[in-house]
Amino acid sequence: MTEHPSYLELDRHALGAGLDTNTARHVANCALCQAHLERILAESVVPVWVEQLAAAAPARTHDWRPWTAALGGLAAAAVLCLVWLRPSERPLGYDTAKGMPAVGVYVNRHEVVRVWDGAALEPGDRIRLEVAPEEFAHVSVFLEGEGSATPLYQGPVQAHARSVLPKAWQLDATSSAERIVVLFSDRTLAPAEAEAQLRRPDPKRACVVRLTLPKRLP
């Protein structure tokens, strides 16, 4: 019996590509290869987030402009919540004026992923952030509490592109809302610098986006 073909060859075969005679004979007689093909060809239900992505996010050649979705007055500080982005006719880098970085939220509830629409979330939901940093090259994420900001993530991001951050966070049942702060900066910031920028961002060097994610507690 011939060796297993690569997974790439099997995947392409599942998508309609032909196999040479020896490989086809192997696959026809190999339980492992057959099982892989069955998994690839299994009917899958298209989740809501894909349809939302299709409706909200045309690919390439389109720019994205943030929606300022809500300005709450619950606390002394303004809570600016940039919920999602929409396409614009202007191509990326249309002009050199600074745009406003934006943050999108994906919510994974019971393995169904959707774009957050501002509705209350539930404990156990897992969230991931997608950022559009404009000209900034670094992003830090904090969980904001009473007078403190706990770092959750920091890393470089590609300017003028959107990136889904690699970390996901699961919501717990300890409070009625999570306050997430996303700090965009031109470089990695030391903790004290980040703290200063969170208090009073210098628009030439940093931008802060605050998200309040309400939770429905049991």
Next chain:
Amino acid sequence: MPSPLAAAYRQYFPLLVQKCTRILGDGHEAQDVAQESFIRLHHAGLCEGDARLVTAWLYRTSTRLAIDRLRTRRRHAGDAAAVDGLSSDGSIEAHVGARQLWSELAQHVPMLELEVALLSRVDGLTQAEVAEVTGINPRRIRRLLVRFEAHAQGLREKDERCSQ
């Protein structure tokens, strides 16, 4: 009629999940990386592209994203004992050992070397296929794989010394 994106999801997402699971194991991480790869495919405007090109693009992108994920994992106690997992024998223990080993290797091995090694060792790609996916010429791929083996061997020996 399904949207082109929904059609692309049906076409490519199952293979992406399988691909990511081979590197990261079952669970949230594989799902997350598969999702991110698919979103990038959409953003790149490639969903309706030629399936051969799209699969190559997805293999390259998801491998790199999975490496990023491996690098953020903390090394668990006991990983050192798992360094024989490179050549998996199909058992659960061997699979788990292999994944722990890749997590360990991701901390030490350069990105390109690891990318080529994962495509070759985990996905079983031939050197010609690795060349097609990565755009690197086959001679360099051979060199990267040799270097990777030296790294893996060094790690094995180090862990053997630690366990004695």
